[in-house]
Amino acid sequence: MSEYILEMNHITKEFSGVKALDDVNLKVHKGEIMAICGENGAGKSTLMNVLSGVYPYGEYSGDIVYNGEVCKFHNIRQSEEKGIVIIHQELALSPYLSVAENVFIGNERQKNGVIDWTTTRKEAQELLARVGLGNENVNVPVNTLGVGKQQLIEIAKALGKKADLLILDEPTAALNDQESAQLLELMLQLKAEGLTCIIISHKLNEISYVADAITIIRDGHTIETLRKGVDDFSEERIIKGMVGRELTNRYPKREDCPIGDVIFEVKDWNVFHPDDSDRQILKNINLQVHAGEVVGLAGLMGAGRTELAMSLFGQSYGQKISGEIRINGKPVQLKSVKDAINNKLAYVSEDRKTYGLVLIDSIKFNMTLSALRNFFSRKGVVDQNKENVKAEEYRHRINVKTTSVDQTVGSLSGGNQQKVVLAKWMLTEPDVLILDEPTRGIDVGAKYEIYCVINELAKAGKAVIVISSEMPEIIGTCDRTYVINEGEIAGELSGDQITQEAIMSCIMAHNRKEEVEA
Amino acid sequence: MAQNKSLKKAGAGLKQYGMMIMLIVVYLLFAIITKGKNLTPMNINNLIMQNGYVVILAVGMLLCVLTGNVDLGVGSVVASTGAVAGTLIIDFGWSAPAAMAAALAVGALFGVFVGFFVAYVDIPPFIVTLATMLMGRGLCYVILKAQTKGPLPAAYNWIGTGFLPTIKIGSGVDLICLIVAAVACALLVLGELKNRKNAQKHNLPVDPMVLTVVKLAVLLTVVIFFFYKLACYNGIPVVLILMALIVTIYHFITTKTVAGRQVYAMGGNAKAARLSGINTKKVFFWVYANMGLLAAVAGIVLTARNQSATPKAGDGFEMDAIASCYIGGAATSGGVGTIIGAVVGAFIMGILNNGMSLAGYDTNVQKIVKGCVLLGAVTFDLVSKRKKK
16 A cells, blocks of 8 residues: 555644543545544544644644654644645635635735736636536636535635645535535545545445545544455444444334324415515425324425425515415414414424524523523513523433533534524424424434434424435434425325335436426 | 632633723722822712713613614714703793603604614614714704703703702711612622522522622622712712613613513524524614614703703714623624623723823823723623633
């Protein structure tokens, strides 16, 4: 095997006394794709931040040997000069600047201190071609492109910095299956061109497909490194390393709970785009959910599932909304979120940081926010005792890992934040819950706990709707699922019928029908 | 080790009183600079009367700051409401209560106007209140025909310059002041004990006893000192009662009510607040409508103290009120800040003004110092927070 391009030896990093990394070792061969796996909070991002100089030399102990030389980076610029470029989970593009400007942001092509626009555009075009975006216009603002393309532009930007070692932190978290596949192919292509990559991802199927080696980190320690062709590369094997035990079933078994009457019903639901009254986003949606039933909304990203949920939830999305909602058999008019809450409908949004939580406030504050008026106040005055008691109760009930309900939500890990959002909506005592991507970006252990909560809700006779882009999740948690495509219901599957193939063929069949009609 | 830990905890506990401590330090500093001039009973009384309107404005402004915005128009609203009251009394012979009611109505109207544009037309508050700043000032000049209206009758001035009845004992010390001081002290001690008990009952972290005792000792000393000085002068000023009332009401609203919670939630994350069932437009509207009303109260107090309405009144008050909120620990991004903090901030500014006037610095130097204090206080606050992370 070729020599190591990177060796990180005995890295230890403390945050005010707590060891985030404890004697971590990572060795990467030249020209390979190394994956780093671990649960949230295991220390993956911290390790990459040490490598890229976000935490400067001196704040950690141990050494970084890169291309045979010991490196002491004090900031990101120094690591980039050596060819180590990190692409963070949150895209670092400036939305209103053009693609070309973004590709060379912080790395401007200049002549005598003045930006050379011809070179900028020409080289941007070349870099885009390398990442498979040769047909894009480099002069359009970057926010006119989809997230998938923006992610590729990030890679072009890294290539523009003459990267030898590319670090990708959750690159496919926001991408749909097709875009993800494209990105993975690009990684393999870049590898063939001699680039070394480190990828951090929760999507184990992607990792086993693309990686040559996997280093597993748990609780700040390196557990093991698995190599393709030598070790078992199956998802079960990786999970075992990550959680330290065999997680035989990733989805908790549903205890048989009786399925009751239809308690949530949507009829002929039509919604138009909020900014464009001619563009119909949802067409004639009809669905029914029974008490005690978990129903999935499967589909590709952009199919209109979130739009459906938001438009149902007090018309939080769209205009010219028509159709009927029945809750517990009674037609209801939900003109605002307040109406929705009062009629026992809850919606757990997909992006918890933007739409779900007030990050600067406490767990307690967030948990009781939606139920404050109905359950935690008398004549507009907050009952703080009751609030404390209930927040404590839910902290234990759904296992939020924290020392106190007064801790700010922003300091929690993703999984715990998601639990707080769930608690917030459970406290409104809903009959119908819509959970939009309830496990996005959280680790396997926390996912399992969330699935348990879903089962518990169903057992208590609630109607639960789960929106998910991860098909195994739909298959593992739902009794029945609707497949949504292009704003229409493309099919309905239940029980053993729900398979990845069946869902995909529903979508394909619907696409063909659309084409014929068009 | 354990001792070290509890000391550390005490240190962290102290930090939340940082601005309170700064207030006392600044005051004592000026006591030295002015050779005790700012300690006289008359000066203590002046401190209250001079800063009453800034405190009232800071209370309203804090709500705007909590939403992540400011209201630039308050100085002008103070001037126009004062002008309305003054003109109605002097030119139209209205009674003092009627004129005050009219002024409050005009202030509320200004607030509703701003609230409407901010909440329902979605115009940034900075722009809308910049407009009311110009409009209000212009209106004030038009109403007063660019002249001072005065003198206003005693019945009107009472609210800005009057005192509660006094019972003088001994060498002219007011008994009522002392009784109020005693009651205030008792309430402070009982309140603190109740808080501790409550916290213990719910297994929440409790400050070490030493810290509580020190805190109470400092607070009680300040209260007793303050009321004793007032007792030696003319007793309790009416403005103090008004101020205390407003501060108490708004402290209650922000800490204990659903409405207050909604302001914090909206300031912290408006999108999340909306999806949690909070009508953010309504919250926005009421915050600005309320600011108009409080600006009118400040306008009445100011004209009463000056015993006249002048076109230049209230010039720059918006900046004092905004600065008070930020000095008091509010965040420019919204969602963080307390009424008590804003009041403390207002008094820090007031003590600076007062002390520098007594020491004979001219107003231009005062502005330089105030600017430095604002920047210094916020820098200190942000840097210490950053370190904690």
